[in-house]
Amino acid sequence: MDTEGKDRDEPSRRIEMNPLGLAKDIIFPKNKAELDPEEGELLTKRYDKLWEGFSEAFGRLPKANFLVFTETLLFLLEKYTWCIPGSTTDLPDVSLYDHSKTTAAIAGCLYDYHDAMGSMTIPAIRDKNDQKFLLVCGDVSGIQKFIYNITAKGAAKGLKGRSFLVQLIAEAAGKHILRQFGYSVSNMLYSGGGxxxxxxxxxxxxALDDIRAEINATLLEKYDGDVCLALGWTELCGNNFSLGKAEDKAEKADFPSKWRDAAIKANEDKRRKFAGLDYQKVFGPSGQGGEHKTCQICKKEGPLKNVSHGDENVALCRDCEIAERMGQELSKASWLAEVYNEQTGLKGRGFDIPIPNTRYYLFKDSERNHISEIRGEAVGIYRLNDTDFLPENGEAAGSHVLGFKFTGGVSQSISKNFGELTNLSTGLKRLGILRMDVDNLGQIFMKGLGKRASISRIAGLSYQLSLFFSGYLNMICNREKTMIIYSGGDDLFIVGAWDNVVELAGEIQREFKAFACENDAFTISGGIAMVSEKYPIYRGAAHAGDAEEKAKTFKRSVGGQQKEKNALTFLNKPLGWDDLAVSRKIKDKLHLLIKDGKAGKKLPAGILNRLREIYLLYERNRQDLEEKQEVRGAELEEKTMYNKWMWRAVYTLKRMAGKNPLFRTEILELRDALIKNRFHGEASERPIIQFIDVPTRWAEFLVRKQKENENGKERQSNA
Structure with a gap:
C-alpha cells in the first residue's frame, strides 16, 4: 500500500489463520519466518481447525427467524473467516469475510433495484452501466462540542458515557436507515468514529431526505442543535466495483473516488445543519425562559437531580445523569443489548437514545440471565470485546441476534475522578490529555490501494483500522493510571496521570507501526495537554487538539529529505517519534541520577538548568542568524549548529563533570549527545540540541514534588 498509488512488492508478512480475538499474537501480521506452518507449507490443519470451530458453533445459532439467523451467522463468519483469503489465485489481501459481506451487500441491492424497477431479467441485471447503487456516508456532527463542552465538575464517567452515546447514535442511525430500506447489517460497509x-x-x-429529517428533528429537540446527522450520497454503477478498465470508457472503475465523493457531500451537508426542518423549530425560542437553575455540568435548563461526586453533591440534568450512569455501567459491562421497538423491557434499566424506537442496555456477566427478559421487534445482544458470543452447551439461544462488538475502554475502571487521576502523577500533579489519529487517511483510501482498489479492499482496510483502535487499544491501555474516553475508527482520546500518558503515546505509536507492517504510508500523530485537576475538561481537550494539529503540520528536514506529520506535540514542542524516544532515554537517565543517584550520592538538579541555558543560547544564536538574513535553509542549520552554544556546552558540562567526579561519565555522555546526536545507541532524527529542552523539563516535572518535599524538610530542620 502506498499513498502515491504505486503498486508495491508482494507483502512479506501474513496474518495467521486463527479465530478472531484481540490478542496481539492473533491480529498482528507476522514475518514469514514466524509463521506456523511455515510459508509454502500446506495450511490443511489450520483450515480444518477453523472449520471444526465454525461447524460446531453453527449448530448453536439461533433459528427463531431468518433475520436472527442470518445476522448472527454474519458474526460467526467474521470470527472464523476474517483471516481466510477470499482468493488464493492472486494477491490474497482480501479476507473471505470482507469478500462475502460486500458481495452480499451488492447482491441485495441488485435484487432490490430490479424488483422496484420491474426489470428482473438477466440482461438488465448484467448491465453495469446503469446507476443502480447509492453509497451513503453518514456523519454525526457536533461530536467535539457535545462530548467535551462540560464544566470542571464533570466526572470522568460522564465524559466516557457521552463519548459512548455518540458512538451508539451514529451506529443506530445507520441501522435505522437500513431497516427503513429493508436491508440487513451486511449493507453497513463501515461504522466507527461517529x-x-x-x-x-x-x-x-x-426517502433518505425524509429519514434524515426525522432523525434530526429528534436530535434538535434532545440536544438543542449541538448534535446533527449529516448525510451525503453518490450514485454508482456496476463498473465502479470492477478492477482494471471499465466496460464503459465514460465510467471509471474507481470505487475510492466514490467513497470520497460521499464523504465530501456529507461534509457539505454539515454546513446546512437541520436543512429541511421547520424554520420555527430550528430558530424559534427554546427552554423555559426566566431565571432557572441550570445543570452544573452542561449548563442547560431542565429538571435537576443531585448526584454525589465524591465529597460534594452536583445538580445534574437528566442527560448528564444518564451519561454518568452509562459511563459507570460501561466500565463493568460485558454485554450490550440493542432493542428496536421495545415491547418488554427492564424497569429502571436501559438508555433511550434520540434515534427512532431504539434503546440500549448494558449488562455485567452476572446479569446475563436478565437479557432473555427483553422483547422487541428486533433485539441484538453483543458481547463486548470478546468473540465468544454464542451460548454454551445447547443453552437456548432465544429469538435475539447474537454477536460481538469491539469498543474502547469497556470494563476499564472509572472509579477515579480527574482529581484522583491527577494525583497519581509522579512529581508535578497534572492531568494528561492525549489525542491521536492516523495521518493522511484520506490519501490512503484514495490512492493507497492503487489499481487494485475495490469495495472489498476499502471495506477491509476500514475493518483493520477499526480492529486496532476499537479493539486492540484496550489491550495496550489496560492500566490503572490512564483511562480511554474514546477510541475507534482511526483516532483516540485518553486521559490519565500525565507521565503515564506520555509513555502510553509512544507505546501506541510503536504498536500501530508494527500492526501496519512498518509501512511508511501508515503513520500517526498526536498531541498532549497537561492541565490541573480543576481545569475545564473542554478547554483541556481543545489544547490537546491544538497540540495534535501542531504535530500534523510539523515539517522538518531529515538527512536531506523533507518529512511531515508522524509526530507528537509534548510540552508545546512537536517531535518526531524517534526524537521522542531519544528524549525519553535522556529523561530516564537524568531522572534516575537526580532522584536516586549512585553510591549514596545524587546528581545535583542544577544540571537541568545548565542544559536549559545551553538550549536557550542555541535558540538565540539561531534567531540572530535569521535576523541578519544572511543565510537560509541548510546553511542556516549548519551555521547554527557550529555556533557559540556548542563551545559553551563543551565548557559548561566538562566543568560540571569535574565538580561531580562520581557522575563524570554520565555528564560527558550528555555533552557527546549534543555534539554527535546519539544517546545510548539511539540516533536522533534532528540535532538533539533542538529539543534538549523537552527531556530536561520532563525530568524536572518528575522530580518537582520530591524537590519541594526535600526543601520543606530542610527548611523545617533549619528552623
Missing part, C-alpha cells in the same frame, strides 16, 4: 457507510439500491433518494 461515521458510517451504507450501500443501498438507487430507488428512493427522497
Amino acid at each position: 461515521r458510517f457507510y451504507l450501500l443501498l439500491a438507487n430507488r428512493d433518494q427522497k
Whole structure:
C-alpha cells in the first residue's frame, strides 16, 4: 500500500489463520519466518481447525427467524473467516469475510433495484452501466462540542458515557436507515468514529431526505442543535466495483473516488445543519425562559437531580445523569443489548437514545440471565470485546441476534475522578490529555490501494483500522493510571496521570507501526495537554487538539529529505517519534541520577538548568542568524549548529563533570549527545540540541514534588 498509488512488492508478512480475538499474537501480521506452518507449507490443519470451530458453533445459532439467523451467522463468519483469503489465485489481501459481506451487500441491492424497477431479467441485471447503487456516508456532527463542552465538575464517567452515546447514535442511525430500506447489517460497509457507510439500491433518494429529517428533528429537540446527522450520497454503477478498465470508457472503475465523493457531500451537508426542518423549530425560542437553575455540568435548563461526586453533591440534568450512569455501567459491562421497538423491557434499566424506537442496555456477566427478559421487534445482544458470543452447551439461544462488538475502554475502571487521576502523577500533579489519529487517511483510501482498489479492499482496510483502535487499544491501555474516553475508527482520546500518558503515546505509536507492517504510508500523530485537576475538561481537550494539529503540520528536514506529520506535540514542542524516544532515554537517565543517584550520592538538579541555558543560547544564536538574513535553509542549520552554544556546552558540562567526579561519565555522555546526536545507541532524527529542552523539563516535572518535599524538610530542620 502506498499513498502515491504505486503498486508495491508482494507483502512479506501474513496474518495467521486463527479465530478472531484481540490478542496481539492473533491480529498482528507476522514475518514469514514466524509463521506456523511455515510459508509454502500446506495450511490443511489450520483450515480444518477453523472449520471444526465454525461447524460446531453453527449448530448453536439461533433459528427463531431468518433475520436472527442470518445476522448472527454474519458474526460467526467474521470470527472464523476474517483471516481466510477470499482468493488464493492472486494477491490474497482480501479476507473471505470482507469478500462475502460486500458481495452480499451488492447482491441485495441488485435484487432490490430490479424488483422496484420491474426489470428482473438477466440482461438488465448484467448491465453495469446503469446507476443502480447509492453509497451513503453518514456523519454525526457536533461530536467535539457535545462530548467535551462540560464544566470542571464533570466526572470522568460522564465524559466516557457521552463519548459512548455518540458512538451508539451514529451506529443506530445507520441501522435505522437500513431497516427503513429493508436491508440487513451486511449493507453497513463501515461504522466507527461517529461515521458510517451504507450501500443501498438507487430507488428512493427522497426517502433518505425524509429519514434524515426525522432523525434530526429528534436530535434538535434532545440536544438543542449541538448534535446533527449529516448525510451525503453518490450514485454508482456496476463498473465502479470492477478492477482494471471499465466496460464503459465514460465510467471509471474507481470505487475510492466514490467513497470520497460521499464523504465530501456529507461534509457539505454539515454546513446546512437541520436543512429541511421547520424554520420555527430550528430558530424559534427554546427552554423555559426566566431565571432557572441550570445543570452544573452542561449548563442547560431542565429538571435537576443531585448526584454525589465524591465529597460534594452536583445538580445534574437528566442527560448528564444518564451519561454518568452509562459511563459507570460501561466500565463493568460485558454485554450490550440493542432493542428496536421495545415491547418488554427492564424497569429502571436501559438508555433511550434520540434515534427512532431504539434503546440500549448494558449488562455485567452476572446479569446475563436478565437479557432473555427483553422483547422487541428486533433485539441484538453483543458481547463486548470478546468473540465468544454464542451460548454454551445447547443453552437456548432465544429469538435475539447474537454477536460481538469491539469498543474502547469497556470494563476499564472509572472509579477515579480527574482529581484522583491527577494525583497519581509522579512529581508535578497534572492531568494528561492525549489525542491521536492516523495521518493522511484520506490519501490512503484514495490512492493507497492503487489499481487494485475495490469495495472489498476499502471495506477491509476500514475493518483493520477499526480492529486496532476499537479493539486492540484496550489491550495496550489496560492500566490503572490512564483511562480511554474514546477510541475507534482511526483516532483516540485518553486521559490519565500525565507521565503515564506520555509513555502510553509512544507505546501506541510503536504498536500501530508494527500492526501496519512498518509501512511508511501508515503513520500517526498526536498531541498532549497537561492541565490541573480543576481545569475545564473542554478547554483541556481543545489544547490537546491544538497540540495534535501542531504535530500534523510539523515539517522538518531529515538527512536531506523533507518529512511531515508522524509526530507528537509534548510540552508545546512537536517531535518526531524517534526524537521522542531519544528524549525519553535522556529523561530516564537524568531522572534516575537526580532522584536516586549512585553510591549514596545524587546528581545535583542544577544540571537541568545548565542544559536549559545551553538550549536557550542555541535558540538565540539561531534567531540572530535569521535576523541578519544572511543565510537560509541548510546553511542556516549548519551555521547554527557550529555556533557559540556548542563551545559553551563543551565548557559548561566538562566543568560540571569535574565538580561531580562520581557522575563524570554520565555528564560527558550528555555533552557527546549534543555534539554527535546519539544517546545510548539511539540516533536522533534532528540535532538533539533542538529539543534538549523537552527531556530536561520532563525530568524536572518528575522530580518537582520530591524537590519541594526535600526543601520543606530542610527548611523545617533549619528552623
